[in-house]
Amino acid sequence: xxxxxxxxxxxxxxSHAISYSYTIEQVKDIVRGLDExxxxxxxxxxxxxxxxxxxxQGFSKTPEFELIKAAVExxxxxxxxxxxxxxxxxxxxxxxxxxxxxxxxxxxVHCTEADVTEQYIRLAKELDIEAVGFLMMSHTQPAxxxxxxxxxxxxxxxDCVYVVDSAGALVPQDVRERVSALKDALSIDxxxxxxxxxxxxxxxxxAALEAGADQVDGTVRGLGAGAGNAPTEVIVATLSKMGIDxxxxxxxxxxxxxxxxxxxMPGPIVIDRDNLASGYAGVYNSFLLHVRKAAEQFDLNPTExxxxxxxxxxxxxxxxxxxxIALELAEKKKDLQSVK
Amino acid sequence: xxxxxxAILGSGNIGTDLMYxxxxxxxxxxxxxxxxxxxxxxxxxxxxxxxIGASHEGIKEILEDQEIKIVFDATSAKAHIKAAEQxxxxxxxxxxxxxxxxxxxxxxxxxxxxxxxAKNVNMVSCAGQATTPLVHAVSRVVPVHYAEMIAxxxxxxxxxxxxxxxxxxxRTTANSLVKVGGARTARAIPVFNPAEPPIMMANTVYxxxxxxxxxxxxxxxxxxxxxxxxxxxxxxxxLKAEPIIxxxxxxxxxxxxxxxxxxxxxxxxxxxxxxxxxxxxxxSARKVGELYAxxxxxxxxxxx
Numbered sequence: 001x002x003x004x005x006x007x008x009x010x011x012x013x014x015s016h017a018i019s020y021s022y023t024i025e026q027v028k029d030i031v032r033g034l035d036e037x038x039x040x041x042x043x044x045x046x047x048x049x050x051x052x053x054x055x056x057q058g059f060s061k062t063p064e065f066e067l068i069k070a071a072v073e074x075x076x077x078x079x080x081x082x083x084x085x086x087x088x089x090x091x092x093x094x095x096x097x098x099x100x101x102x103x104x105x106x107x108x109v110h111c112t113e114a115d116v117t118e119q120y121i122r123l124a125k126e127l128d129i130e131a132v133g134f135l136m137m138s139h140t141q142p143a144x145x146x147x148x149x150x151x152x153x154x155x156x157x158x159d160c161v162y163v164v165d166s167a168g169a170l171v172p173q174d175v176r177e178r179v180s181a182l183k184d185a186l187s188i189d190x191x192x193x194x195x196x197x198x199x200x201x202x203x204x205x206x207a208a209l210e211a212g213a214d215q216v217d218g219t220v221r222g223l224g225a226g227a228g229n230a231p232t233e234v235i236v237a238t239l240s241k242m243g244i245d246x247x248x249x250x251x252x253x254x255x256x257x258x259x260x261x262x263x264x265m266p267g268p269i270v271i272d273r274d275n276l277a278s279g280y281a282g283v284y285n286s287f288l289l290h291v292r293k294a295a296e297q298f299d300l301n302p303t304e305x306x307x308x309x310x311x312x313x314x315x316x317x318x319x320x321x322x323x324x325i326a327l328e329l330a331e332k333k334k335d336l337q338s339v340k
Numbered sequence: 341x342x343x344x345x346x347a348i349l350g351s352g353n354i355g356t357d358l359m360y361x362x363x364x365x366x367x368x369x370x371x372x373x374x375x376x377x378x379x380x381x382x383x384x385x386x387x388x389x390x391x392i393g394a395s396h397e398g399i400k401e402i403l404e405d406q407e408i409k410i411v412f413d414a415t416s417a418k419a420h421i422k423a424a425e426q427x428x429x430x431x432x433x434x435x436x437x438x439x440x441x442x443x444x445x446x447x448x449x450x451x452x453x454x455x456x457x458a459k460n461v462n463m464v465s466c467a468g469q470a471t472t473p474l475v476h477a478v479s480r481v482v483p484v485h486y487a488e489m490i491a492x493x494x495x496x497x498x499x500x501x502x503x504x505x506x507x508x509x510x511r512t513t514a515n516s517l518v519k520v521g522g523a524r525t526a527r528a529i530p531v532f533n534p535a536e537p538p539i540m541m542a543n544t545v546y547x548x549x550x551x552x553x554x555x556x557x558x559x560x561x562x563x564x565x566x567x568x569x570x571x572x573x574x575x576x577x578x579l580k581a582e583p584i585i586x587x588x589x590x591x592x593x594x595x596x597x598x599x600x601x602x603x604x605x606x607x608x609x610x611x612x613x614x615x616x617x618x619x620x621x622x623x624s625a626r627k628v629g630e631l632y633a634x635x636x637x638x639x640x641x642x643x644x
Contacts, residue, residue: 059589112495119506317531318533323584331581
């Protein structure tokens, strides 16, 4: 097994978990800790990618370009990356982020829609930055479909394609199949991004590496959407036990987790009812807080909303369906009560 | 009343669905020609079967026929920029279904009458046709500080043109929400969902209000009236639920947001019914053509 490249996305995926409230100071502190520990790539943007500040997702408390600028000014060795979802972001925001100094863009689409990334992967290469394809909700498609989609991204010029377990719904066998299929089909790097809904974030990351993944994602203390991600510091510790030296300081990451990240978190991220329901139903992790809000507003159980979202095959960016489903379920309940 | 001769330029999916819509609805237009570039295309074959003139020489025959007064352009933005010049020189009215936007945006229930003398009008985008009327329905009652719309459509109903240029789609649609819908600022976000069986086009409009007092009942009534106006020419256009007010944290403070959830079921003419996004484009274009045709025919009557 070769030494994988680690991307920390606490400052992107983690923003979902704290309702997009990162401050410039917090970004600087986290970036400094990651950079000094030797993490090679640090992702910073709204959770939904550049320009994600919307009613649908939630607005950033601090404009994200200020946060990205703070990160770029703080790093000494790491590359700053951002996430980009076509349709939420446009070329204009991508250009602006590159102007500020990001060195990589991760272009994320639902895992059947790779052709939508062409415009943006090509632009990233024109602007001379690294382009990573991000195939979200990878549990919804078999390995060969993902490989075909990844191949499209490679043909547009991507430097790497990620299998993204957005719902935390994959088990190790699924991960191995998917990563292997991409490894066989592509001549570029293959990556894996985990969520912990089934308690498998680290296990799946190891499975991905065993299947040949070249790059993996983590977040400090697992601070990410929903059930969170594979904790960066735990990845480093696990790899070290496996005899793989990432040259990243475990002590540095542990201090960062305890002293800087823990105080920012509203509470520990655990696999509670809502997170397990989400992973089991195959629902996008960033829906969690929106589902909880709607459940409270309409006096529903979050699990029933999660189940319905899974049934309707909702994908990333469809937070509006949460409200739609909640209204429908509430209406049904009212009808039942009136019958009684 | 006599009829006005019209033609469709472009024999792809949009052009073909539009052909059926014009043939199905007896109105003031007489479809005399469908012009494409591929003699083997399904669209031209179907035109011939329907007894309509079919040409594979592009715009040529359209320009040669002086009787043709209205031309629906269902080609591409690039092709329309050239065609627009030629049609103008030939004195023909152009209804542009491409994103070229040579002429003003036209959304039938909102500004059809503002551009009644225009020689070239643009049909915005599918999401623009679906959501601009809803934003306008709110803004005619109370100022809309910011409008945001999420259009979720079946992956299968999104063609390669849109896929390769999502930027254009979002920009055009957001512009329409401001220029025609009346919002102060706007965002438009498309979502392509590959669920099987394919989902019907679903649109959510968020209209953030920054006024102290407003009459939500009046807004709801205005929205319901608008739904009725649109469904007159797009029968599958409806609300999924009664509009609600939801409070959201925004850069302008915690504001009431009118949330409108809409779906569009297609008529199933050439496209499957789930493709409401394509259906609303062709249905709106037909509506515009009808109005222009009857307007010019009336003017001719007066002249006689």
